[in-house]
Each structure stands twice: as structure tokens, then as C-alpha cells.
Amino acid sequence: MFISETQIEVRYAETDAMQVVYHGQYVVWFEIGRTRLIKDLGFHYADMEKAGFVSPVTDIQLSYKRPFRYGEMATIRTWIQSHSGIRTTYAYEIVNETGDVCVIGSSVHTVVNKETFRPVKFKKEFPEWHAVYEKEKQGQ
Template identity: 40%
Template sequence: MSPIIHTHQLRVRYGETDQMGVVYHTNYLNWFEVGRTELIRQAGLTYRELEERGVLLPVTDAAISYKKPARYDDMVEIRTRVKELTAVRLTFAYEVIRVSDQELLVSGETMHVFTNSELRPIRLAKTEPEVYAWLDAQHKGGE
């Protein structure tokens, strides 16, 4: 089965654009964060609650590919999925789509490592087995 894709829509705000009315390139990384935060929230868990349990997800790598620009007042949809999951690493994949024409604007990935509050790697399946199982189900398509 395919991974479950979580979606979140937002409207491009004026402050996210440059003088040409085009979304400034770094804002897409902020939108990726929105996508993964909302994906985690769908598990009934917030990033804050995860951190309170002593689990952090620092970004170790990010990749982004710009296809077409989003512009001021566009409605966009952030599509987020778990691309890879191991005992100590997690990779999210993203697509930003313009809602009006379903045009792919940006795609990308962020890679994370599971750490404790001292930023030492942990095995999520041992420290938070329910969270790991939920992420695994997202990755495998709910099998």
C-alpha cells in the first residue's frame, strides 16, 4: 500500500512574498514544518507533547525543488507523508500544490533523527512504541 498523505491548506499571505508578489523561497521550508506538525497532530499528539515526553526531531537534512511560484493570495495545499522510517531516523516528503489548478509548485524532503532532550539519538520504538507504531502505519498506508 501507499503511505498515507496528510493535507493542510493555507492562503499565501502578503508578508510571505517578495516585491514581485512571489513567495520567498525560504517560506516553503516553513510550510513543510506546518505540514509535518499537522501530520503529527492527526495522531492526537502535538509536537509540544512529543517534546514533553523527551522526544525531539531535529532536522538533519533538507531538500527542495522549485517548480513554479506561489503568489500572494493563492490557496495552496501542503501534502505531507512519511517517506522513510527507521529505528532512529524519519524522512518526510512534501508537495505544495496550488489548489485552483492542482499545479505542483514545490516538492521536497526533510530528514530527522529521534533524540532525547540532550540531543542524543534514541530508538523511538523503545521509548515511545505507540508513536512509532502510528508513524509506521502512516508510512505503510495503514496496513
């Protein structure tokens, strides 16, 4: 199983009145990690959009373990947890500089036609991408 890693330095604007990263920011970090994973696997989300499709979030889960503060480095680890050809679940683990797990989570996505928002078969519209996801979900 391939795990993509992306580092982020916590910016002041990402913190709240308690001087810790605002909880909603982790959803943005998940997107950064997911985009990096897709790129690391050889694809670009922008190409999907150019072809007339988007991949909305249908479910998202987060669990907070430790806070991040301004100036710290966060590493977002992202991988494909499951892929059915209709839905893909991405898993995330965000760790601090000492390797402590601070946030874990997952997001579920489906591919839809940008105009109609009707789901499409990933395998049919993006066969090469689908083949890589099938391989990765099996941990090969």
C-alpha cells in the same frame, strides 16, 4: 499510505521583492504540514517535547516547480516516506488551487534527548507513535 493536507492562504509578508513566495517560507510550510500529519495520526509534537525530547531536521530538500503569489491558496500534502526507528523522512508536495505541483521536497528527522542532544530509539521512547509510523511507511 495516509497523506495529510493543510491549506494556507499566501500572506503578503511571505512574498519577496518579485512578489512571489520567498523560498525560505517553504521550509515553514513543510513544518506546518508535518505538524498537521502528526496530529492527524493522533499524536502531538508538544507531547514529545514535554517528555524531554525534540526532533531536529538533519536534512532538507526542496525543488521549486511554479511560484505562489499573494492571495493564492496553497495545499500542503505530507506523508511518511520512510521510517527506520532512528530517522524519519517526511515527503511534501505543495499544490496550487488548480492542482499544479509547485514545490516538492522532503525532510529527515531524528529524535534526540533535549538536554544532551543524543539520539534515542524512537521505538523505545514512543512505541505507539513508532507503530503508527511503521504502518504508514508500508502504506497500510
